[in-house]
Structures are given as C-alpha cells and as structure tokens.
Amino acid sequence: MQHSSSYPKFAVVGHPNKGKSSIVSTLALDNTVQVGNTPGTTQVKRSFPLRVDNRVVYELFDTPGFQRARRVLAWLQEHEPSSADKRVDVVREFVALHRDDKRFRDEIELLEPIIDGAGIIYVVDASKPYGAEYEIEMEILRWTSQPSMAILNLIGRDDYRDEWSRALGQYFRLVRTFNPLKASFTEHMQLLESMAQLKEDWTYPIKDAISILERLYNQRVEESIDIIVSTMFDILSYVERKRLIGESASPKEIGEIKRRYREKIIKKEKSAERQIEQIWNHKGVEKISNMLDLDSIALFSKESASIFGLKQREVIMTGAGAGAVGGVGIDLALGGSSLFVGSLIGGLIGGVGAIVGFDNLYRVKVLGQKVGKRELTVGPMQNINFPYILLSRVLYYASEISKRSHASREAIELKNLESFASSIFDSKTRDKLEEVHSLLREEKDIPTELRDEYRETVRLIYIRLIED
Ligand SMILES: Nc1nc2c(ncn2[C@@H]2O[C@H](COP(=O)(O)OP(=O)(O)OP(=O)(O)O)[C@@H](O)[C@H]2O)c(=O)[nH]1
Ligand SMILES: [Mg+2]
Structure with missing residues (x-):
C-alpha cells in the first residue's frame, strides 16, 4: 500500500x-x-x-x-x-x-x-x-x-x-x-x-514521476513497433486452408475460402489497431475509414505508379504472375494501366480489404495427392504494393495514436494517405523492406537477423513520425 x-x-x-x-x-x-x-x-x-x-x-x-x-x-x-x-x-x-x-x-x-x-x-x-x-x-x-x-x-x-x-x-x-x-x-x-x-515536498516525487513517465513512453513506443512488425509478418505470410471433399475445388469452395482469407486479413489489421490503442490507453477511439465499393473504383493513372518507387514493369510483372491463376493479370498488362497502383490507393483509403482486384492477388492452390486429404489454400498475398499499403496504414495509425492527446474526442481519419505513404519510404528503405516482403511472398522463412533488421527499419520510420 x-x-x-x-x-x-x-x-x-x-x-x-x-x-x-x-x-x-x-x-x-x-x-x-x-x-x-x-x-x-x-x-x-x-x-x-x-x-x-x-x-x-x-x-x-x-x-x-x-x-x-x-x-x-x-x-x-x-x-x-x-x-x-x-x-x-x-x-x-x-x-x-x-x-x-x-x-x-x-x-x-x-x-x-x-x-x-x-x-x-x-x-x-x-x-x-x-x-x-x-x-x-x-x-x-x-x-x-x-x-x-x-x-x-x-x-x-x-x-x-x-x-x-x-x-x-x-x-x-x-x-x-x-x-x-x-x-x-x-x-x-x-x-x-x-x-x-x-512545493519543496513535491520536487522529488514529481521528478520521479517524470522518469517513470519517460520510461513508460519508451516502453509504449517499443511495444507499438513489436505490434506493427508482427502484424506485417502475420498478414503477409498468412495462408488460409480448407480440407477438400472432392477431387478438385468447386467454384463455391474457392469463393468461400477467398472470402475467409480476406476477412482474416482485415481482422488482423483491426486487431493491430486495437492493440496499439490499448498500449497508449486510447481505447474506443472513433475511426473514419470507409470501406470502398470495390466496383466503383476507377483505375488510376501511370504517374501514381511511382508512389512507392516501384517501376511500372515490376508492378505489372508481379500482377501478371499473381493473376495467372485467374488470368486477370495478363489482360491488365496488355491494357497498360496498373491495377495494382489503383488497388494501392483503394487500400490506403478504405481498409486493406477494399482493394480493386483483391480477388486475384493471392495464390490459390490445391495441395495433396489423395482424395480426402486434399487441401485448398489461399495466400500468401502476391501483390508487390500490398505490404506498403499495409505498413503505411498501420504506421499512420500507430503514430496518430501515440501523438494523440487524451483530451481529444475527435475521430482519426485514415485518409489522404497517398502522400503520407510516398513520404515515408525512400528507395533505400524500400530495398530493405522489399528483401523481407519478397521472401514472405515466396513462403520462405525469415532469418532472425533479417527480422531484426526489418524491425529496425520500421522503428526508424515510426520514431521519425512521432518526434516533436
Ligand atoms: N481547440 C481547442 N479546444 C479546446 C482546448 N481546450 C479545451 N478545448 C475545448 O473546449 C471545450 C471545453 O473543454 P473542457 O475541458 O470540457 O472544459 P471545462 O473547463 O472542463 O468545462 P466545464 O466542465 O464545463 O467547466 C471542449 O469542447 C474542448 O474540446 C484547446 O486547447 N484547444
Ligand atoms: Mg470540465
């Protein structure tokens, strides 16, 4: 006591x-x-x-x-x-x-x-x-x-x-x-x-309070970075699985597993937001992050392809590779417009699930030899832009929460994130992050040193965002 x-x-x-x-x-x-x-x-x-x-x-x-x-x-x-x-x-x-x-x-x-x-x-x-x-x-x-x-x-x-x-x-x-x-x-x-x-009697206890609060602040910063990094790894490597009844997957089964995959990813992002709110004692913050109507999003111009410093060719190639499953990527490559840049903007505004062509951005595979032991899998996400969409959103949210005054009763708006996203990743940073993102796309294990390096890269961006 x-x-x-x-x-x-x-x-x-x-x-x-x-x-x-x-x-x-x-x-x-x-x-x-x-x-x-x-x-x-x-x-x-x-x-x-x-x-x-x-x-x-x-x-x-x-x-x-x-x-x-x-x-x-x-x-x-x-x-x-x-x-x-x-x-x-x-x-x-x-x-x-x-x-x-x-x-x-x-x-x-x-x-x-x-x-x-x-x-x-x-x-x-x-x-x-x-x-x-x-x-x-x-x-x-x-x-x-x-x-x-x-x-x-x-x-x-x-x-x-x-x-x-x-x-x-x-x-x-x-x-x-x-x-x-x-x-x-x-x-x-x-x-x-x-x-x-x-008051003299208060000098020591208040100085003590200052050092306790400084420690608490630093601890909250590190915990937030841990959440951001683990959410990235978790979502980017996520594979949804379903035991198959018959010889091959029916369209209904494929539709169902894709929906589940997508819901899980959205849930994981929301859960990261909640954990960050909890760390900073900002529970119940109102968010304005409208889910966009997928069909109403137009394709975007070529200029926006440079948003993450990705080359147009890279974007289309990855799209073609991923879309090969559904055959959509090739149409797009021929059309010359980049679905994936469009999807990027959709994702930044509307939530990671609200992405144009989301449906064709991940692998759908049937694994296993024997009937009854066959498995339908979806994931991991193949879109090259997706990790940056996700990271921008989570970093933005975390930095807004950590800087937020507890007196504020305003909603946090996840909007105008395009310029935010383009300002936080320079080409050197992107190269470092990409090393890990590409391994995750290929379902490879990430060595501990690489994971630590990734955390450090994310940490530097986050610290810069919350500095006074
Ligand atoms: N823009 C701005 N608004 C502020 C600031 N401080 C308080 N407000 C707003 O002023 C209003 C009153 O703030 P409160 O903190 O409830 O004021 P109070 O003195 O406790 O009011 P009572 O309990 O009614 O006596 C609220 O709408 C606050 O959001 C400030 O620094 N800037
Ligand atoms: Mg009052």
Missing part, C-alpha cells in the same frame, strides 16, 4: 468551459474524462490518479467551474481573520458550513480537494481578453494558501497572454502556457518540471 500523501495531488480549477477537464485528461493520460463544449460539463469533482505499474505517480481532481464566486468571497471577507495565516481556516469553515447548501455546490466541490492538500492548477482561456471578474476566483484561491500555478490555454485564435500574465502573476506562483489538445510528450514533461517547483 502506498501512503496517500506520498504522491502529489492537484485540483484543476477555473471558470466553466475553459479546458479544465481537457487538461486533466492530458495530464492523467486518460481519455475517459468528460469533456464538452457547453459550460457545466463537469458537475462534481472526480479524481484521476495516474497509475503506472500499480503505483500512483500523481493524482488530479477534475472540478466544476466557479458559479458563485462573488458570494463566496463576500462570506470569506465578512469572516476576515486577524492575520493572513488564518485565512485558510476561514475557507475550511466555509466548506464545512455549506456542505449541504446547493447554491455553493460547485464551489464546495472545487475547494474540498484544495483544503485537503491538493495544489492548484488554475486554467484560463488566454485567447479571450482578461477581465477583472476573474480576480474574485483568484482571490478565493489565494485564501487557501496552497501552492498554485496558472495555465494559459489558447482555445481560440487570439492571444491575450500578455495581459493575462500580468494579472495572474500577482496571484499564482507560476504561469505557464499549455495546450491540452496539442501538447507533445515533451511539453507534458516540461509542465511537470514546473509543477515540481511549486
């Missing part, structure tokens, strides 16, 4: 609708905090301890905004003690006397954690002009004499930080700019560095 006072606590307070809950979300790495664009979203205080390995590193209190600050301050001033050191006792008395008074419910909720020892994080929207009405709230907080810091949040486009700072500096020990929706991991750590200065 951890002693309850051994970790720092902060109450996030301020006017309604200024981003208090958003800041709690971001600092607690927790997307279950209620955030909303109407004032009064948070009605009661709620504690959000940040736990790492079953240990609380710090605790945040989300609180409702001030409602009747003027009345509260009037009461406090009517009970003005003989010296400033006794003011906190008057605040305590106010809370004790008004616990059941509905009029002051919001003030009671927000003052309670503070008089119980929480530090103050006062949040303002510095994209709106400063006004003297805030001085009432700030004065009440000053009476509690708890260590305090003000956060300038820029919700809108304008910037009134100068005037805000001049006022806030008179009431709070520190004033910092922090945008809960855009803050990077580094900015989060910088804010903690500031919080560590608020």
Whole structure:
C-alpha cells in the first residue's frame, strides 16, 4: 500500500468551459474524462490518479467551474481573520458550513480537494481578453494558501497572454502556457518540471514521476513497433486452408475460402489497431475509414505508379504472375494501366480489404495427392504494393495514436494517405523492406537477423513520425 500523501495531488480549477477537464485528461493520460463544449460539463469533482505499474505517480481532481464566486468571497471577507495565516481556516469553515447548501455546490466541490492538500492548477482561456471578474476566483484561491500555478490555454485564435500574465502573476506562483489538445510528450514533461517547483515536498516525487513517465513512453513506443512488425509478418505470410471433399475445388469452395482469407486479413489489421490503442490507453477511439465499393473504383493513372518507387514493369510483372491463376493479370498488362497502383490507393483509403482486384492477388492452390486429404489454400498475398499499403496504414495509425492527446474526442481519419505513404519510404528503405516482403511472398522463412533488421527499419520510420 502506498501512503496517500506520498504522491502529489492537484485540483484543476477555473471558470466553466475553459479546458479544465481537457487538461486533466492530458495530464492523467486518460481519455475517459468528460469533456464538452457547453459550460457545466463537469458537475462534481472526480479524481484521476495516474497509475503506472500499480503505483500512483500523481493524482488530479477534475472540478466544476466557479458559479458563485462573488458570494463566496463576500462570506470569506465578512469572516476576515486577524492575520493572513488564518485565512485558510476561514475557507475550511466555509466548506464545512455549506456542505449541504446547493447554491455553493460547485464551489464546495472545487475547494474540498484544495483544503485537503491538493495544489492548484488554475486554467484560463488566454485567447479571450482578461477581465477583472476573474480576480474574485483568484482571490478565493489565494485564501487557501496552497501552492498554485496558472495555465494559459489558447482555445481560440487570439492571444491575450500578455495581459493575462500580468494579472495572474500577482496571484499564482507560476504561469505557464499549455495546450491540452496539442501538447507533445515533451511539453507534458516540461509542465511537470514546473509543477515540481511549486512545493519543496513535491520536487522529488514529481521528478520521479517524470522518469517513470519517460520510461513508460519508451516502453509504449517499443511495444507499438513489436505490434506493427508482427502484424506485417502475420498478414503477409498468412495462408488460409480448407480440407477438400472432392477431387478438385468447386467454384463455391474457392469463393468461400477467398472470402475467409480476406476477412482474416482485415481482422488482423483491426486487431493491430486495437492493440496499439490499448498500449497508449486510447481505447474506443472513433475511426473514419470507409470501406470502398470495390466496383466503383476507377483505375488510376501511370504517374501514381511511382508512389512507392516501384517501376511500372515490376508492378505489372508481379500482377501478371499473381493473376495467372485467374488470368486477370495478363489482360491488365496488355491494357497498360496498373491495377495494382489503383488497388494501392483503394487500400490506403478504405481498409486493406477494399482493394480493386483483391480477388486475384493471392495464390490459390490445391495441395495433396489423395482424395480426402486434399487441401485448398489461399495466400500468401502476391501483390508487390500490398505490404506498403499495409505498413503505411498501420504506421499512420500507430503514430496518430501515440501523438494523440487524451483530451481529444475527435475521430482519426485514415485518409489522404497517398502522400503520407510516398513520404515515408525512400528507395533505400524500400530495398530493405522489399528483401523481407519478397521472401514472405515466396513462403520462405525469415532469418532472425533479417527480422531484426526489418524491425529496425520500421522503428526508424515510426520514431521519425512521432518526434516533436
Ligand atoms: N481547440 C481547442 N479546444 C479546446 C482546448 N481546450 C479545451 N478545448 C475545448 O473546449 C471545450 C471545453 O473543454 P473542457 O475541458 O470540457 O472544459 P471545462 O473547463 O472542463 O468545462 P466545464 O466542465 O464545463 O467547466 C471542449 O469542447 C474542448 O474540446 C484547446 O486547447 N484547444
Ligand atoms: Mg470540465
């Protein structure tokens, strides 16, 4: 058991609708905090301890905004003690006397954690002009004499930080700019560095929290890379099998196994997304990734063939090889347009399953000699572009999730990935990746060193994507 006072606590307070809950979300790495664009979203205080390995590193209190600050301050001033050191006792008395008074419910909720020892994080929207009405709230907080810091949040486009700072500096020990929706991991750590200065007793625990969070971050990065790499190997080498009843495979049996193969691949990609969400504690993120209507996708121009630096000939040749099973590849090669570049774009937008001609991109074989022991197999994927489609999608998703603020309630859109895809693979990278992709296409084993090398290549791309 951890002693309850051994970790720092902060109450996030301020006017309604200024981003208090958003800041709690971001600092607690927790997307279950209620955030909303109407004032009064948070009605009661709620504690959000940040736990790492079953240990609380710090605790945040989300609180409702001030409602009747003027009345509260009037009461406090009517009970003005003989010296400033006794003011906190008057605040305590106010809370004790008004616990059941509905009029002051919001003030009671927000003052309670503070008089119980929480530090103050006062949040303002510095994209709106400063006004003297805030001085009432700030004065009440000053009476509690708890260590305090003000956060300038820029919700809108304008910037009134100068005037805000001049006022806030008179009431709070520190004033910092922090945008809960855009803050990077580094900015989060910088804010903690500031919080560590608020009170001597907190310096060590907060420095400790910083190193714990840095370790957690690095661990999450490595776990994400493991998921990306294992998903690549898993999907690219996947073969769907079906025991055959008769001498040869019926069209129905072939149709059925192809459908199953395709469903499995889509499921594996989804599962990778879910695992990455879990690693970063971003469960339940909404995604916009429409499945495209396969028939409605037009073939694409020759220019897009260079998207992954693949030569037109390479693309067509692989297509012809894979399509030989169904005879589709040859038609395409003669037509001169590249189905596979078209499929690439379809896959980037719509999900790995939404690929034109997907049906003809994998091997369909009948294995075995004896009737009753024959097996129909589909896979592995033969399309040369496919691994890059998949890798772009998974890398994009993983990088968006790892950079995502826990205060964000927006959907992640898997769109416009063509330029993303073309920007992340240079020709050297592609050569390295291709070495493994081609072995997987041929159902060969991948030596450990080659797998490690592949992981390192993926790692470098991912790290570059999530750097500040
Ligand atoms: N663009 C932008 N929007 C923000 C930012 N911070 C908060 N918001 C939005 O502002 C609205 C209010 O945010 P909350 O975090 O719920 O604010 P609050 O202070 O907890 O509000 P109450 O609980 O109602 O007092 C939400 O729609 C947020 O998405 C920001 O830095 N940038
Ligand atoms: Mg709130």
